[in-house]
Amino acid sequence: MDILFIIFIVAGLFFLIVAAIGVVRLPDVFSRSHAISLADSLGAFFLLVGIALHEGLGKNMLKILMVLALLYILNPVIAHATLRAALRSGLKPWQKETP
Amino acid sequence: MKTFLFCVLVLLAILIGAYLFRVLQGPTIFDRLLGHNGISTKAIILLIVMGVYFERVDMFIDISIGYALLNLVGALAVAKYLEQKGLP
Numbered sequence: 729m730d731i732l733f734i735i736f737i738v739a740g741l742f743f744l745i746v747a748a749i750g751v752v753r754l755p756d757v758f759s760r761s762h763a764i765s766l767a768d769s770l771g772a773f774f775l776l777v778g779i780a781l782h783e784g785l786g787k788n789m790l791k792i793l794m795v796l797a798l799l800y801i802l803n804p805v806i807a808h809a810t811l812r813a814a815l816r817s818g819l820k821p822w823q824k825e826t827p
Numbered sequence: 828m829k830t831f832l833f834c835v836l837v838l839l840a841i842l843i844g845a846y847l848f849r850v851l852q853g854p855t856i857f858d859r860l861l862g863h864n865g866i867s868t869k870a871i872i873l874l875i876v877m878g879v880y881f882e883r884v885d886m887f888i889d890i891s892i893g894y895a896l897l898n899l900v901g902a903l904a905v906a907k908y909l910e911q912k913g914l915p
Contacts, residue, residue, distance in 0.1 A: 734831065741838060744869075748845035751865065757857045760849070764861045768868055775872050779879055791888045795871060795895055802899040806864050809906035814857045816910065 736778025743771030756822035757814055765807035772799055832880045839873045860905060867898035 750763025773796065780792040843866055850862035871891045878887025 730828070737831075737835060741835065744839070744842055747865070748842045751849050751862070752845050757853075757855060757861070760858065761861055764865045768865055772868055772872055776875065779875055779884075782879065783884060788884050788888060791885075791892070792875065795875070795888070795892055798892070798895050798899070799868065799871070802895075802903060803864070803868065806899065806903050806906055807861070809903065809910050810857050810860050810864075813906060813910040814855070819855065819857075 733778050733782045736774050736781065740771045740774030740778065743767050743774065747771060757819065758811065758821045761807050761811055765803055769800065769803050772796070829880070832876060835876055836873065836880060839869060839876065843869050843873075856909070860902060860909075864899070864902050867894070867902065870898070871895050 744767075747763045747767035750767065751760055754760045754763060776792055776796045776799075780789045780796075783789050783792065846862045846865040846869065850859050850866070853859045853862060871894055874887050874891040874894065875884070878884040878891075881887070
């Protein structure tokens with residue numbers, strides 16, 4: 729059980745590190761939202777499921793899965809609303825300029 | 828096991844720094860809003876890992892549920908406001 733816990737935690741940390749690199753390096757808000765909403769949610773999934781498996785069946789596992797469901801409902805809605813606001817206020821998506 | 832969990836905690840705190848850079852630096856307000864969203868997700872995970880570290884998961888889970896409701900619903904309210912009004 730401990731081996732499974734460590735594997736899940738390390739996989740989650742990998743996705744979170746990739747998301748953080750993307751947040752710092754990517755060029756504009758439309759591409760940065762991919763790093764924040766997609767990679768971040770996957771990392772949170774691995775970390776929380778690993779901790780829930782470590783806790784075992786019971787009340788704590790139910791509460792952790794509730795937090796995970798809350799994150800998975802609210803995170804895409806926030807990213808969608810923010811990007812629609814950005815598009816409506818006239819920001820153009822970044823394009824690599826052709827020589 | 829304690830050492831591993833402590834390393835995870837320190838790494839998560841360093842990752843919050845990357846999002847904080849984006850909140851301070853971001854050219855538009857939407858960057859700052861997305862950075863706030865990322866920081867609140869990291870804080871929820873940090874609280875739960877801290878609960879495993881101190882072996883008091885039942886207490887820290889309740890704090891993290893409250894934190895998730897406050898921060899994520901606040902970010903959603905700001906995003907919907909900007910969606911209706913456009914840039915101020």
